[in-house]
């Protein structure tokens with residue numbers, strides 16, 4: 001089973017590369033495979049002839065995307081188009097990752113399901129939704145996983161950013177009116193591993209399509225930051241006397257608007273792939289343990 005991984009220097013791409021490195025896996029950083037380069041995409045895909053392509057490449061800065069619209073679409077829409085077309089040309093399955101930010105965030109009662117209308121409020125979300133639509137149009141064998149609020153110990157993400165800030169200053173202000181499901185990167189990688197195993201044994205009846213997958217419990221960024229602070233204090237990597245303030249998004253000035261509610265319902269994924277939704281607090285403990293060991 002040959003697996004091609006794109007964006008392998010990124011947070012997800014690197015972790016996927018580590019996970020699959022013992023198999024017949026070709027991991028490409030942007031320098032090795034720029035997905036916006038159509039001829040390079042086709043050349044590498046035709047040569048390696050993968051059974052599965054996992055796309056870890058993306059333009060992921062919601063803030064910068066507002067000013068770099070063309071670049072965001074080049075990667076998240078057109079790059080995905082070339083990958084999707086190349087995957088189809090060699091009868092490969094495409095596993096593509098998307099985001100909770102495809103939603104407007106005004107759903108009143110509970111989590112978004114896969115059939116809810118996606119109506120992004122920022123350029124990053126719009127470009128990711130455009131990529132999803134292309135995958136659906138071009139690929140016969142695809143899995144799109146929308147996930148949210150990814151974190152690990154190594155990369156730049158909300159958890160590492162809160163811990164770094166708390167280690168440098170005593171007070172932090174975090175928005176309290178945006179709700180979502182933090183997702184430990186290791187849990188997402190395990191889920192992708194489940195998909196790959198199903199494809200490996202050719203148990204693929206009814207698996208193709210769009211899925212949501214996130215951790216639980218659902219929280220606001222402020223609540224998430226409070227738990228990060230609490231666990232960090234317990235482990236001794238953050239002083240005990242830090243102060244966390246909550247603020248409304250309208251008073252926290254950012255370039256890109258974020259959805260107020262981006263909670264994803266993971267039931268379809270859990271049912272089809274026989275997994276349980278994971279408590280992100282377990283992943284957070286691992287992350288803080290790893291950070292404290294590397295200080």
Ligand SMILES: NC(=O)C1=CN([C@@H]2O[C@H](COP(=O)(O)OP(=O)(O)OC[C@H]3O[C@@H](n4cnc5c(N)ncnc54)[C@H](OP(=O)(O)O)[C@@H]3O)[C@@H](O)[C@H]2O)C=CC1
Nearest residue numbers: 007009010011012030034035057058060097099147149150
């Ligand atoms: N991080 C999160 O919280 C969430 C992420 N997602 C999705 O998960 C996926 C992985 O995200 P994550 O690992 O966090 O992202 P990262 O930003 O950590 O990694 C993305 C990788 O893609 C690479 N890349 C950018 N442009 C190209 C290109 N033209 N060709 C090839 N590679 C390119 C980047 O390279 P370089 O470093 O050189 O720019 C980087 O290595 C994305 O699809 C993202 O939308 C979904 C929900 C939440």
Ligand SMILES: Cc1cn([C@H]2C[C@H](O)[C@@H](COP(=O)(O)OP(=O)(O)O[C@H]3O[C@@H](C)C(=O)[C@@H](O)[C@H]3O)O2)c(=O)[nH]c1=O
Nearest residue numbers: 060062099100101148149150158161173174175221258
């Ligand atoms: C760091 C920080 C953020 N915030 C707010 C800003 C924003 O509304 C929210 C999250 O901020 P961040 O910039 O960390 O994350 P953001 O770029 O909004 O995160 C997103 O990344 C992309 C790739 C995704 O797909 C999403 O699922 C999500 O994880 O928290 C604070 O209020 N205080 C802070 O100190």
